[in-house]
Amino acid sequence: MPRWKLDPDHTVAEFTVRHMMVTWVHGQFNRISGTLVFDPADTAASSVQVEIDTAGLYTGVERRDTHLRSPDFFDVEKYPRITFRSTHVAPAGLDHAKVTGNLTIRDVTRPVTLDVRWAGPSSFVDDNETFTTYGFRAKTEVNREDFGMMWNMEMENKGFMVGKHIFITLHSEADLISEENQP
Numbered sequence: 745m746p747r748w749k750l751d752p753d754h755t756v757a758e759f760t761v762r763h764m765m766v767t768w769v770h771g772q773f774n775r776i777s778g779t780l781v782f783d784p785a786d787t788a789a790s791s792v793q794v795e796i797d798t799a800g801l802y803t804g805v806e807r808r809d810t811h812l813r814s815p816d817f818f819d820v821e822k823y824p825r826i827t828f829r830s831t832h833v834a835p836a837g838l839d840h841a842k843v844t845g846n847l848t849i850r851d852v853t854r855p856v857t858l859d860v861r862w863a864g865p866s867s868f869v870d871d872n873e874t875f876t877t878y879g880f881r882a883k884t885e886v887n888r889e890d891f892g893m894m895w896n897m898e899m900e901n902k903g904f905m906v907g908k909h910i911f912i913t914l915h916s917e918a919d920l921i922s923e924e925n926q927p
Contacts (some may be wrong), residue, residue, distance in 0.1 A: 745789055748878065748918035750778040755916040757796055761888075762907030764899065771812070773826070775800030780918050782878065784862070787835045792843060794914070796826040816895035817888075823850045831855075839863065843882065849891040858882040858914075865920075876920040883913045 757773040778794035798820040803809050813820045830845035836859075843858040864878035887908050897905040 745781050745783045745786065746920055747922045748780040748782055749921045750776060750780070750794065751877070751917040751919050752777060755914070758913045758915070760911040762909070764905060765901070765903035765907070769803065769808070771801060771803035771809075773797070773800045774802060776914075776916070778828075778916075779921075780880075782918070784839070787841045788833055790830070790833045790841070790843075792828070792830045792845070794828040798824055798826060817893050819850060828856075828858075847884075847886065850893070852891045854886070854890050856884050856886060858884045877917050880916045880918060881913065882916075883911070885909055885911050 752775070755776045755778075757776055758770065759772070760768050760770050763769040773796045775797035776794060778792065780793075781789070781791045783789070798818045799813065801809055801812055801818065801820070803812065812818055815822070818826075827848045828845055830843050832844040834842045834844070836842050839862050841860050843860050844855060845858070846853045847856045860880060860882045862878050862880045865876050866878075867874055867876045869875075888906075888910050889908055895906070899905060
């Protein structure tokens with residue numbers, strides 16, 4: 745089965761969380777690596793491994809980024825990586841699958857299911873070398889408290905400063921690296 749490598753220049757993990765119970769704050773991780781075993785004709789035999797460098801967090805507000813990198817949230821000094829390893833892939837359509845696996849944040853591992861869609865393949869030639877690429881979008885939702893991120897501040901209207909539910913979307917291009925599985 746073909747093996748693919750996530751293109752770090754075209755891969756980002758976005759997250760969205762409720763702020764002060766009235767708006768949404770968006771952020772992203774920009775340093776991501778990973779590999780896939782993927783053939784659209786046999787999606788059930790697919791697998792994926794992804795690693796995210798937590799220091800690559802970016803929301804556009806330096807003060808917020810510093811807080812999110814602190815022990816209150818991602819604690820990037822102690823936990824430099826977030827990982828995902830698939831355990832099961834269930835086809836859900838011609839360009840659609842449900843990918844279940846283990847998400848590890850702050851050394852806490854929980855099962856999650858990603859709703860994955862893909863497009864491709866697309867091929868192009870650059871410097872006389874042909875590249876074949878697929879695009880993927882994977883979505884899930886997690887409770888940050890399940891991963892030990894408990895910091896919050898109660899507000900006067902019985903709300904909280906930061907919502908518990910985090911909506912995650914991974915956008916990626918993956919480049920073909922081999923036509924067969926490698927040990």
